[in-house]
Amino acid sequence: MTDLQQNVDVPKLPRISVAPMMDWTTKDYRFFARLFNPNVIMYTEMVTTGAILFGGANRHLDYNNEEHPIVLQLGGSNPKDLAVCTKMAQDWGYDEVNLNVGCPSDRVQNNKIGACLMAEPDLVAECIAEMRNAVDIPVTVKHRIGIDNMQSYEEMLHFVDTVAKTGCDNFIVHARIALLQGLSPKENRDVPPLRYEDVYRLKKDRPILLIEINGGIKTFAETQEHLKHVDGVMIGREAYHNPYLLAELGQLWSLAAPDRFDIMDQMLPYIAKRMEEGAPLSIITRHILGLFQNLPGARKWRQALSGGNAKTFADVENAIMGIKEAIKRTEDYLLEKSIVE
Template sequence: MMDMTQKRLSVAPMIDWTTTDYRYFARLFNPHVYLYTEMISTGALLFGNRERHLRFDALEHPLVLQLGGADADEMMKCTVIAQEYGYDEVNINVGCPSDRVQHNKIGACLMAEPETVAKAFAAMQAAVDIPVTVKHRIGIDDFDSYEFMHQFVETVAAAGCERFIVHARTAWLQGLSPKQNREIPPLRYEDVYRLKQDFPSLHIEINGGVATVEDIEQHLAHVDGVMIGRAFYHNPYLLAEANRLWGTPAPTRAQVLEALYPYLEQQVAKGEALPTMTRHYLGLFQGLTGARKWRQALSGKPQLTLDDIQRAADEVLALNPEA
């Protein structure tokens, strides 16, 4: 068993995916991991439906709000709001490559402006007691040398930032979609390991292409944390399997469902739509007999009921008694 007292495992922020309904579900598999919101822009919090964007269940802690923005004053105001709402941390997005984000001068393009990120960080951290962190790429476009990333981290760390989450791929801001940016640029884990060696006092967390508990263990031998996105989302039972890192037992899928049903009832009573919630649960039986029937039962049914969900789950559990 690995000593996890100074290590961290996180579920990555994913737009449209890491909603409160997914995060509650994820927490049922593992009490230790850090959960992240979707990236939320400063404009959405300052001028949009703040309550809708920031709502969460107390079970989700420890929970991190990821902010997209570049204006130091707006970022500071949103960080204060996050603390007032009860978030445990705020993370600055310096990794998203989408055109919309670039247009607003936030996300990965900010790697070319480390002073802007440092200024925002300093304003944010000075205003709150909770930690402020940065998630970034190893480079952008032709600025993909190790030295470029080193200078970015050095500049932001000089402002006081102590925790960096590094997606170990360059972001290609021209010519690739966000999806392609998660898959095509090659992974360069060694650059992230080297960053930890060069900045031993910083907490360095690695992200990108991690798919198994063995992968997690391998990375934790070199860095302080691991962040996983799509693998946790599409196969949530990987979260349960990761409990072994802490020496704690993994819940069964049946136990997760038993804890999930009251939450679904509660949300339906508040007027939330079941199909909107259950789209996040399609991977529950990934790799097991009946997984396809489970996905079919939950997909494309606007009149889905709790009884439908329970019936579909019971059918798959009957085929997999140990699940």
């Protein structure tokens, strides 16, 4: 068990979260992302029950205390194993536990994990009931609007109603079906059309449930629009590639947007600490490549820190100086141009 303790309450509405993304939402990314916004809910990568029970709990459950509020997303379909891992998550200090019923990869299908479980709502309900009975923290479900031959709104509603009978009242809905036969996991993130109206309808039909929407959401304006219809918004790839969006979303709580260089001032001690622990610099810098997205010098920033180009702490400091100079040159040019005009 870790000595990490919960240090903030999970914020109430609106619930804005960063989606669980394999190989992306690591603890290094989550620490970085937290610096943009104190209220956004962080999700771990999906962790299977087998990995926790047989692959080393410390390795899979470790996180930084600064990451709160944080949700552990579990993958599995054995109710007893899920209950044990959920209890471990509570003891570890996690704020919530989420069951993955949305991942479309072949690997998880073969182990009866992820989106294929939508075809077995009774099993999912049994899993959720065991998980809820094991802990006091919230247990939620993330799922698709459908899979393969189960694509109608009515079938999704039956799934939600079956699981909700356990007392689970929070559903995060990826507004695409998953075609488990015929599309790759990558294609399942883009090819099936988004059906936001199905998620809106679910909230309208089941107003007592907390319904959050996920899929293809990229801007503050889009988030605002979704919040007119549902209780929360989960953002995936855009929060990774353009993390400053998380700062822009602070407007929902009347928060001032942080300065990008202030964020790096806070990241530098973290990077130094992780390097002292033996972490390769590249596994940390890969998560901060999008910090200056759409700003002058952003390309050189990415080049300086990606592909193993940054080998020392000084290389990171030099990259910061480089983009500061690029932004300053652009500002000076625009100022001079405005004076001439």
